Amino acid sequence: MLFSKAYVRKTKRGSVIKVLKEHYLRDDIYCGVPGCQRCPEHTTTLSAEPRQTTAVRSPHYIVPDTNILYHQIDVMEHAAFVDVIVLQTVLEELRHRSLPVYNRVRALTAEPARRFFVFCNEHHRETFVQREPEETPNDRNDRGKPFNRRRPIRRAVEWYSAHIDSKRAVVLITDDRANRAKAKDAGITALSLRQYVESLSGFPELVDMVAAVGGDDDDDMDASAADKKFVYPEHLSPTQISAGLKSGAFHQGVLNISAHNFLEGSSMIRVNNEEVIVQIIGRENLNRGVQGDVVALQILPKSEWRSGVSTVLEEEVVEKDDLEEPTTDAATVDKTLDKALQEPATEQELKPTARIVGIIKRNWRPFCGTIDASSVHAGSTSTQMQSVFFWALDKRIPKIRIRTRQAQSLLGKRIVVAIDAWTKNSRYPAGHYVRTLGEVGDRATETEVLLLEHDVPFAPFSPLVLSFLPEEGEAWVVRDDLHLANREDFRSWDVCSIDPPGCTDIDDALHARLLPNGNYSVGVHIADVSHFVKTDNAMDLEARRRGTTVYLVDKRIDMLPGLLGTNLCSLRSNVDRLAFSCLWEITPDAEVVSTRFTKSVIRSKASLTYDEAQARLDDPKMTDSVSMSIKALNMLAKKLRARRMAAGALTLASPEVRFRMENDSQDPVDVELKELKDTNALVEEFMLLANIYVARKIYECFPECSMLRRHPKPPATNFEDLGKALEPFGVKIDASTSRTLSDSLDAAVDPNDPYFNKLVRIMTTRCMMQAVYFCSGTLAEPDFWHYGLATDIYTHFTSPIRRYADLVVHRLLAASIGYDKTYSSELTDKAKVKEMSDVLNYRNRMAQQASRSSVELYTNLFFKGKTVVEEAYVIRILKNGCSLLIPKYGVESFVYAAPVPNQPPLLALHPTMNALTGAGPDGEVVIKLFDKVRVQVTVEEAGVAAAQRSKLVLRLVEPNVPGMCPVVETSTARPLGGAATTPARTTRPAKKPKRK
Template structure:
């Protein structure tokens, strides 16, 4: 049956055209119910599992949810209790336009055979399709279509079985009941599933009601979407992603373009944040300049504030006190130091996700075992406000890591409301804590599916290079003296190198990269999974692979003495490290040695070794030093980071020691040639695909990023010049204090934190002058050398293969600028999350190392804030925050903050940037705090401060080395300050 609809529309040029839309309706669409006599000719069914019966619906039945149920209650629908579910085409299409993430989750359920989610094409069935009526809204039409399909199903099944409509839309449910259809609220239906008592906790509360009745708080009303759009268009509002401070949960900011200039707009206090949550896209109205503030950071922990609230019941709410003290002083600040401030007037897009954390056991009421009660949940991410949920499992959930989702945040509720999703495991358990950090950073870590694994070579580990099959179009480099140099225990060997002297006195240098693209073809399930994962994630105790281990640690790993497929860059280089020529080719190699950095360094240091592999390494090292000198001359930066390595014993969960990672000459050797390969490959692919190449750039940091550091370095009599990467590199070399050798490394570490994030981008979306990689001082750059662990490199391999003519039938995906840009955005996100997950893993194991210990160590002050200071402990490569008060009350602090010099001043000591101190480090165990979040506790030992560092007798017993160093640094600074005063 064919239905058509004609209408006219106006084009952008003003022409009027007639559009005819044809809609084909069929009467043979299968209902999906097994054993249906009317659809007997069909074989595909929902499932062979018998339909469920409940006290609410004693007849065997199937569930048909509407769009709102899938959107709001997806956590419930994903529970194993829900099988035999009918998803209407109307619902699925509406959901796709409403929320892509939820749509993808529903699609995953549909693809899982055991769950039996069946899609019924009601919009193409002659018996269920309906026309939109006059003056009927699209939403009302869709609700009517859902009721129509429910009625058809029940008539179609003839009464032996039912289809039950699940909807939380009151009007839709009333109409369904009025039409004689079985329809229930989600909570009604879930309560009838007696075998799954935990499901009732998972029901989202989407009603705009105040569940925080004991603590009334009214926020300003959010503006409507039309008001927000009008304000953004007129320039009255500014759009940005809300970023909450890690140190102060009442201090947020957005990065927005104001009057043509990009700047950070501060948003301070609970009222101005106005129910914004970390990651939300918000509309912000600028406050008048009279309310702009000068930034002075302060650490405020929501747990401490709430504890004060419970104990002291002050007349002024603690959060308002915190906001007043938070950062911002107007009177004493010069006008040029004032930062623009604003307030959130509306939410453009929520960025809520499922949060891992713990139940605040102080909020659990005793004597209500099994009864529904409201409790508070603390997220692991301290930027997330505490969330109020209702649960029947309160006592059971204490001491467990749980997952909670936010349902809403009414304007008259002090805190957002949410619902329980699932339990992960006991607080402190190593496996549970690792799962938590992976979930918190959105790292896909499920095992590879059978569908993905089906695209591995059928030979498995017995796969070998076949000359007849694989040599076509490749060069045979198996006779070259190639070797790989990697960290100890490395199994995913991406790269190998060789060097040999040519008859003309120059050198042939080769970088050989695993040819992953030979095994991972575009658009198959393995490729899509690798794209979704984006990168391999390295944790302290495990690795989350981007590719199945058969490829990553075997067939693509360039292990020694086996034939492997590679993609090679071959240069002719003069003895002065000048590149004369370069070519790119697919190849077959046979590495002669898989060396660790230490083993390669031993070969370099032994003058008696003259085998071909060692001679090649020595040639590479000689050339690498010259290449490095050339890079530094161009302005490449040599920065630093406090990287550590944990020592583990046997199967113990806790590390037994911590040591700093030591970099050797061979580390720099490998790095130089990987950089060279990435630069030359970037030039090649961009020359052939100027509009769609995947490149990587490092934007120049704005001068404002260096203001605090430059001022602090000046206090030491040193100068930092961030005008260009060259001036910055040169000034870093000059930032040396002979009496404090570590200061130079510390300044480099802090300089790293002033940098912008390097990002992937599509070449056709950015002007060529912005391709620049600031840190490497390179005009163009990409990632080519690690395709086993980075999807971006795999894309670049495909581009290079097409660029050199090896892949003549390459996919059009490679030239699609829009899709390339989307992919870059995904990979930037995955790369960022992987980095954060790795850091969190280090933090987790650091806490485990300090568990039950109190360790005193030297540390350096790297940031001064109004109520304390941050320190870096070189011995462990960790940072900690030292509160300037023994309690959370600022009035108890022995320090006074001097905003002009950015110092904390006490009668017996002054704390300033780069000062050496002695601190005591321990861990506050999970369970001691209300939120049961383990945290590193750092306390000042020296210099001695009354009321903060213990008794004078205890301080006198301590080793005085740190105190001497601190005094020397202070004395040196005071002397330089005096000299400057004299010159003035």
């Protein structure tokens, strides 16, 4: 049976074409029910004997509607849900509404044990329903108009009920009351999701997991969920927002909540083709925006602009746990707080402020955290439903009100909660429980939490992904008869690798040898990962999804299966390996004479650590071929570096540390700053050179679709605070070009403090923009500029084992040199390369944040049970305290002006000096930026009632302000896990040096 539909549409060029769509209907599509007498036998995932419940007494299959899968996917992914029929109509609507949810459903249908069966109802003659004129897809799929009884979802369930034998039933699951009523009229069994899960025995947690989305079935929601005394401004409609964005009245931006203050936000917007950072201050102006939301902003009048001096504020300190309607006192606290945040400033200090008028795209995700113990009703039973507050570990996320029957058992546990809604008359968003992770403070649990919080995929590689590994496994070797075609053989060359100790994913090696003409042949050889990972297979798609290898203190989350990353692709010494080589002829003055690229086979002569390579450099007696190669490379690298510095490349800094761990317990027993040697710079210099020359090559061949990397110039406003702070030292920051900034940093020297220059460079790093991947066809050439490296073009080529962007560049380069003549069309699709770049930028950002969180976790473990006094530097002045950096440990934390909560502050902000002042024994104490102080460092434990992790607490010791540090002592407690003499090793999860 054939349906034909003709319509006209307008093309991008403005012409009108007629389109004819044909829709074929069949009557032999298998229903999926085992033992069906009306369908020919097929293999199916559904059970022949599905479960029964108290609500549905007969064995039954369930059919969820679109909204159930869209809003309640967390519940549907629970192991309790099996024997589910997913309609084609539902899948198609899901794909248009939310691709991530669609992919999660498809994953369920691909897992045989879950027994999710897809039924093609849109192509079955008896279940197809034609769309009426002027009928929306939602009307067609679910409710239907009064004169239409048989909508696709209900029609499919009705057909199933008549089609299968009477011993088994089919149940429609929908939260739409009108839809259930229509189903009942048609003789269909229909239940809400809450009704269904309450009838399931053995899964009490499912009731907590049902999302509160404001549907018709939410009659039993707590009446106190709405705060009648607090009302946010109404969000504008999408039409109003769109009109305002076009007219310039509104601006689009991504909301970033301050890590120090939940009532301060900011966003970067474009005003008159310039990027401007605006502040969003106060609960009303934030207007239910959540960290990461894409919002519509309206700039406030200049009379409401405020200074950039921030306040550290934690919500739990100032708010009551108002599960019922908030008291007048709570409302007064809000008004007082908002007013305090908006204190006026001088004309020079004013910065633009804005308010959120609407939400363009929500960034809600599952959040990890804990139940607020003070919100749990005393004496409540394990089965009593109650409203409690959830604190997310991310301090930028507001409290979330959830309803649960497990309140008592969830105390002291890390759990996952999702936001469902945030109505204008509710002070806090409403959400639902998803799952429990483990005990607060447990190291494995806390590590899983930080991976989830930063959206790091860490599940084991699936059997499908692993099926694309070489069949020989670890026995795979380079074979001349299979692998030398179109490759050059460099196995006789003196190639070596230089990496951190313990590194197993060696993706780069180098060589240098003197040519007869006095020049040098120099090569960077990179693991040929693209030989093993072919475009668009399951392994490639998984690597693309992960984006990058994530390095934690105690382990790493690999982008590729270990067989490749640490074995077959790793350029180990004394084994043949496939490589992609970048070769130069370079003069002794480090001038590049020629460049070429080739696929190759190499055999590394040595896998050296930085210390081992440095020893060869420093020892004049080491004259073997590998040592002489390293010395030549070092000589050339210094000249290349000098030329880069002269061009304006920046040398920045960060307080990176590494931990020494006990061999048995893996507890941290020491912290040390990372030391950079000449060999670090040697490797970095040639990796940079290879990345630049590869970028030029792929851009020459693929000017519209090359994956490149840029570092945008930072706005001058980013350096205002730093510039003011450096004025008393006679240092002027000029960031108009990277060269002027580099000169400014070189001049930032305090003869009395050798650490001063590094501190300035650390603070300058925080004024920079993030370097990002981009598609060459989406920007003009001047915007390709890499500000930090002072180069006109750049990409990532040298780390394909741990970065997917490098793998894409390898494929582009292979096509550029004619090695790959059948490359994927995806490489030349500008839209797809741009989309891929955006995903990789996100994954890279999340990986960096996860690494920092891991360091923070282990820093807290290191200081657990200790009290130490150390030197620190003031790096930021705020209204109620200052941020300090402890160089010895790379630790940054906050000292409050009021060390005891709710007590008068002992330090006060001096606005004109941008300093904190207080009373000392010998007169006034003044604390300014860059001042050196001494602080007491302790760890505040996270007990059962604590929402956050254990946190580092700093108290000011010197200068002496009475009351700032009641007790000053240095602990002599033994390190964690045993005596200080316990053998230890340095934990460094094989992290490569940064390649900028």
